[in-house]
Amino acid sequence: MGKRIQLYIHIPFCVRKCRYCDFLSFPAQEFEMDMYVRQLIEEIKVQSRFYTDYTVSTIFFGGGTPSILKSVYITNIMSAVYANWVVEASAEISLEANPGTLSQERLLNYKAAGINRLSIGLQSANDTELKVLGRIHSFEDFLTSYEYARDAGFDNINVDLISGIPGQNTDSWKNSLRRVAMLKPEHVSAYSLIVEEGTPFHDIYGSEEGRKLLPDEDTDREMYHATAAILREYGYSRYEISNYARKGCECRHNLGYWTGEEYLGLGLGASSYTMNRRFHVEKDINNYLHIDMNRDITPLYEDVQELTAEDRMSEFMILGLRLTRGVSSAEFAERFGINMIDRYFYDIDKHIRHGLLESNPPYIRLTEKGLDLANVVMQDFV
Amino acid sequence: MDKSKIRNFCIIAHIDHGKSTLSDRIIEQTGLLTSREMQNQVLDNMDLERERGITIKSQAVRTVYRAKDGNEYMLNLIDTPGHVDFNYEVSRSLAACDGAILVVDAAQGIEAQTLANVYMALDHDLEIFTVINKIDLPSARPDDVAREVEDVIGIEAMSAPRISAKNGIGIDEVLEGIVHSLPAPSGDEKAPLKALIFDSLYDSYRGVIVFMRIFDGTIRKGTRVHMCATGADVDVVEVGYFGAGQFIPCEELSAGMVGYFTASIKDVRQTMVGDTVTETDNPCAEALPGYKKVTPMVYCGLYPADGRKYPDLRDALEKLQLNDASLFYEPETSIALGFGFRCGFLGLLHLEIVQERLEREYSLDLVTTAPSVIYKIYRTDGDIIELTNPTNMPDPSEIEHMEEPIVRAEIMVTKEYVGSIMTLCQERRGRYLSTEYMEMNRAILRYELPLNEIIYDFFDALKSKSRGYASLDYELKGYETSKLVKLDILVNREEVDALSFIVHADTAYERGRRMCERLKEEIPRQLFEIPIQAAVNSKIIARETVKAMRKDVLAKCYGGDITRKKKLLEKQKEGKKRMRQVGNVEIPQQAFMSVLKLDEE
Numbered sequence A: 001m002g003k004r005i006q007l008y009i010h011i012p013f014c015v016r017k018c019r020y021c022d023f024l025s026f027p028a029q030e031f032e033m034d035m036y037v038r039q040l041i042e043e044i045k046v047q048s049r050f051y052t053d054y055t056v057s058t059i060f061f062g063g064g065t066p067s068i069l070k071s072v073y074i075t076n077i078m079s080a081v082y083a084n085w086v087v088e089a090s091a092e093i094s095l096e097a098n099p100g101t102l103s104q105e106r107l108l109n110y111k112a113a114g115i116n117r118l119s120i121g122l123q124s125a126n127d128t129e130l131k132v133l134g135r136i137h138s139f140e141d142f143l144t145s146y147e148y149a150r151d152a153g154f155d156n157i158n159v160d161l162i163s164g165i166p167g168q169n170t171d172s173w174k175n176s177l178r179r180v181a182m183l184k185p186e187h188v189s190a191y192s193l194i195v196e197e198g199t200p201f202h203d204i205y206g207s208e209e210g211r212k213l214l215p216d217e218d219t220d221r222e223m224y225h226a227t228a229a230i231l232r233e234y235g236y237s238r239y240e241i242s243n244y245a246r247k248g249c250e251c252r253h254n255l256g257y258w259t260g261e262e263y264l265g266l267g268l269g270a271s272s273y274t275m276n277r278r279f280h281v282e283k284d285i286n287n288y289l290h291i292d293m294n295r296d297i298t299p300l301y302e303d304v305q306e307l308t309a310e311d312r313m314s315e316f317m318i319l320g321l322r323l324t325r326g327v328s329s330a331e332f333a334e335r336f337g338i339n340m341i342d343r344y345f346y347d348i349d350k351h352i353r354h355g356l357l358e359s360n361p362p363y364i365r366l367t368e369k370g371l372d373l374a375n376v377v378m379q380d381f382v
Numbered sequence B: 001m002d003k004s005k006i007r008n009f010c011i012i013a014h015i016d017h018g019k020s021t022l023s024d025r026i027i028e029q030t031g032l033l034t035s036r037e038m039q040n041q042v043l044d045n046m047d048l049e050r051e052r053g054i055t056i057k058s059q060a061v062r063t064v065y066r067a068k069d070g071n072e073y074m075l076n077l078i079d080t081p082g083h084v085d086f087n088y089e090v091s092r093s094l095a096a097c098d099g100a101i102l103v104v105d106a107a108q109g110i111e112a113q114t115l116a117n118v119y120m121a122l123d124h125d126l127e128i129f130t131v132i133n134k135i136d137l138p139s140a141r142p143d144d145v146a147r148e149v150e151d152v153i154g155i156e157a158m159s160a161p162r163i164s165a166k167n168g169i170g171i172d173e174v175l176e177g178i179v180h181s182l183p184a185p186s187g188d189e190k191a192p193l194k195a196l197i198f199d200s201l202y203d204s205y206r207g208v209i210v211f212m213r214i215f216d217g218t219i220r221k222g223t224r225v226h227m228c229a230t231g232a233d234v235d236v237v238e239v240g241y242f243g244a245g246q247f248i249p250c251e252e253l254s255a256g257m258v259g260y261f262t263a264s265i266k267d268v269r270q271t272m273v274g275d276t277v278t279e280t281d282n283p284c285a286e287a288l289p290g291y292k293k294v295t296p297m298v299y300c301g302l303y304p305a306d307g308r309k310y311p312d313l314r315d316a317l318e319k320l321q322l323n324d325a326s327l328f329y330e331p332e333t334s335i336a337l338g339f340g341f342r343c344g345f346l347g348l349l350h351l352e353i354v355q356e357r358l359e360r361e362y363s364l365d366l367v368t369t370a371p372s373v374i375y376k377i378y379r380t381d382g383d384i385i386e387l388t389n390p391t392n393m394p395d396p397s398e399i400e401h402m403e404e405p406i407v408r409a410e411i412m413v414t415k416e417y418v419g420s421i422m423t424l425c426q427e428r429r430g431r432y433l434s435t436e437y438m439e440m441n442r443a444i445l446r447y448e449l450p451l452n453e454i455i456y457d458f459f460d461a462l463k464s465k466s467r468g469y470a471s472l473d474y475e476l477k478g479y480e481t482s483k484l485v486k487l488d489i490l491v492n493r494e495e496v497d498a499l500s501f502i503v504h505a506d507t508a509y510e511r512g513r514r515m516c517e518r519l520k521e522e523i524p525r526q527l528f529e530i531p532i533q534a535a536v537n538s539k540i541i542a543r544e545t546v547k548a549m550r551k552d553v554l555a556k557c558y559g560g561d562i563t564r565k566k567k568l569l570e571k572q573k574e575g576k577k578r579m580r581q582v583g584n585v586e587i588p589q590q591a592f593m594s595v596l597k598l599d600e601e
Helices: A030-051 A071-084 A104-113 A127-133 A139-151 A170-181 A200-205 A217-233 A252-258 A285-289 A309-320 A329-336 A345-353 A368-372 A374-381 B019-028 B035-039 B042-052 B084-095 B112-123 B142-152 B171-181 B307-323 B348-361 B415-427 B458-465 B505-522 B562-577 B589-594
Strands: A003-011 A054-063 A086-097 A117-123 A157-163 A187-192 A237-240 A243-245 A263-266 A271-274 A277-281 A301-306 A357-360 A363-366 B006-013 B060-066 B072-078 B099-105 B127-133 B194-203 B207-216 B218-220 B224-227 B233-235 B238-243 B246-250 B252-254 B258-262 B276-279 B298-304 B328-334 B338-345 B366-368 B375-379 B384-387 B399-414 B431-438 B442-450 B471-482 B484-491 B501-504 B530-536 B539-546 B579-582 B585-588
Touching: A003 A030, A003 A252, A003 A271, A030 A071, A030 A263, A030 A285, A054 A071, A054 A252, A071 A086, A071 A104, A086 A252, A104 A139, A117 A127, A117 A139, A139 A157, A157 A170, A157 A217, A170 A187, A170 A217, A187 A217, A217 A237, A217 A243, A252 A309, A263 A277, A271 B562, A277 B562, A309 A329, A309 A374, A309 B562, A345 A357, A345 A374, A363 A368, A368 A374, A374 B562, B006 B019, B006 B084, B006 B112, B006 B171, B019 B060, B019 B072, B019 B099, B019 B171, B060 B171, B060 B238, B060 B258, B072 B171, B084 B112, B084 B194, B099 B112, B099 B142, B099 B171, B112 B127, B112 B399, B112 B471, B127 B142, B127 B171, B142 B431, B194 B307, B238 B252, B298 B307, B298 B328, B298 B348, B307 B328, B307 B338, B307 B348, B338 B348, B348 B366, B366 B589, B399 B415, B415 B431, B415 B442, B415 B458, B442 B471, B458 B471, B484 B505, B501 B505, B505 B530, B505 B539, B505 B589, B562 B579, B579 B589, B585 B589
Parallel strands: A003 A054, A003 A263, A054 A086, A086 A117, A117 A157, A157 A187, B006 B072, B006 B099, B099 B127
Antiparallel strands: A187 A243, A237 A243, A263 A271, A271 A277, A277 A301, A357 A363, B060 B072, B194 B207, B194 B276, B207 B258, B218 B252, B224 B233, B224 B276, B238 B246, B238 B258, B298 B338, B298 B366, B328 B338, B375 B384, B375 B399, B399 B442, B399 B471, B431 B442, B484 B501, B484 B530, B530 B539, B579 B585
């Protein structure tokens, strides 16, 4: 039985950069996208030679806005994957899409290319908030896209929402949640806005003064708690700090990140974790396009980091605790040959006493309060 | 050398009136050596010095000036520190001189330190020669300023050179003025040695280098000398004078000259500033007047931010003390901060200088506790304690009464700010003495103020309330009875000793309230609610609450970029390290400092 690997494919293009976004993405011309896809396909081919004993369990197109690409590009990329890798028949193949970039035809072609899960970046059901964020679409646009997606036969859809938007209050957040939940997508990701350095948002909201324009801590927490309550009403269970799904519809690709599965990032800046190493692809588009991967693949990689057993144990804890089921001491023992409780006795004991962790054998998991204060716990496992 | 061709002088000025620029110009426009010295092999000696790499900016410089009368004059320029903390050092430097150049800014006129320095120079019977600097400024009004000098100080100034040290205008006039207006030294080379120590410097090769002015007698290599105050006897290894940035050895120094000697002295405390150097076998009849044992006025606790750096802090303080005899330190322990040192300083500036050197030159991260003056406690059992650390204050029931140091302050300010400065002084428990109006719209306010009211931030407040125009000078007047209490801060119901301090009973409530408010801002939310209380005699007088932290989670999609997520957690963890665990509560280092500057807003 061969090993399994997840593929992440990065599409660094968007129509316009959102004002809070610090991901590696930018607007581009058609010919630039064309050049990029050619190089990406080359990378998919060359890389496959290093992973001949692996089968692909999930594929995830992230961005940027992958749906900005004409469907023929996605078709070509998927053909390259199928031609060079062994993909499991039941593989989950997701694509991130933004309302305003999806046509019926494009969706049908994506489906034909093998995409079986869509992740739609809505962020808010309130048009004023969408404007504040710098989104290019309205809620109405989203409804149309959603309908097209269902029509095209997508039966596994995620919708992204963001709380803590400047000007947002608890009621408008609840409203966004309900309007989305009523559409019954299989999965909802509810993130909190983080004002990242180097974004236009940071210039405004990064200062002490600016922070006062954001929902205050109490409101923020109210929203955060409303999320779990409302989504539960509509039949969603929280399985990760900010991810909710109907039964059996958890995102397998993301679960892989949190449970230490191996994954290979393809395309500009994409992160990988394979063979005990973390690394990512070159982040400069011009450099990326000019690497002759057939001759030598090494210039493609940056920050290659060999993980020690210690690192892997630490990551097992930090990532695993994000899941509501927690980290399994049985699995820890199987992977590392030592007892998890013994290894982290001081910290686990401390946080159990503070009410942030609880034991549910063989799992150790965050409590309700611990989910709110996850960083306090995770810091001790870094 | 003929004494009539020597001039020993200093430059006195208010801060920023151009003292150092003028010094630089004088050094530039004169020579380093006399023609006779150039023929001798002094240069060889200098090379030797260079090889040993000893070039230290000295507190004094000797230059040679060929005057218009055709004679060569030896000019000894002695630098004086420019801050009230160092008044005693200033007075000793002045005592080493025969004359002073008074530099007055042509735009700003006389300031508080101008006056203080002039009075001090007159006390030492120095001849004063005035120059009006910065005539290049558009706002310069040299004639007005000259008149002001005559009216206020009462010395001739109409013929004072109008110069611009910055642009090199009028420097010749200054040099001629030094030669003709300032007196030559007197003294007897044949009399027993009598020299004044005005500074010293520790050098790791030669030990202490003692800076002195010789009044009588002669000193040379091999002379066994005696320090009158400290009682130390040492054999002179080398004598010499100060080149620009170099120590230049010579055969001997005699009455009227300024120079240095070394004697393999390992401890600066054997050669205190102000002490008299004489010959062990042929001592002078009496020491020079004016020696004072310098004692610290301000104390505070210095703690390494990282407790493991305690030995490093100790080593650094030891090294600093080699060069700074007025720095005092002894180990102490704080429940909140662990092992550290109680340190004594001449004043707040001195404290800041030492703190900055420890942080910069020794890369130490420090936590400083509130500065304290020395309080005298008269106990009911008749004992008298000098209190430098608020934590050691006895129980109020054991105290008969307390005394605090009072200073006499002179504040010079333009008329429009007199009102706000008076309000400030009242707030700081000042006792009004007098106001004196000067020409040109300015006044001198005289107040008696408790020292503990001015050591934190009085100078900053003064500047901000006068748009930077007010200037301050003060001297210790003595001790007075005062109603003082110890203000304690409790975090999560535990007393934090490092935050305790002594305050006047009438201001305790206000101070306590503001400290609580400030700490509330500085202490980050933690897992539980934290009460912050201020207490006097175990009675709570103020309270704030830091609410429990309720949300701290990365609810964002970082995808497979795990490294980034780890970095964020690491950064948070790093921040935690800069906190001090006090009981169950983590208090950031800066919180200890922030409560000292309550008046900034």
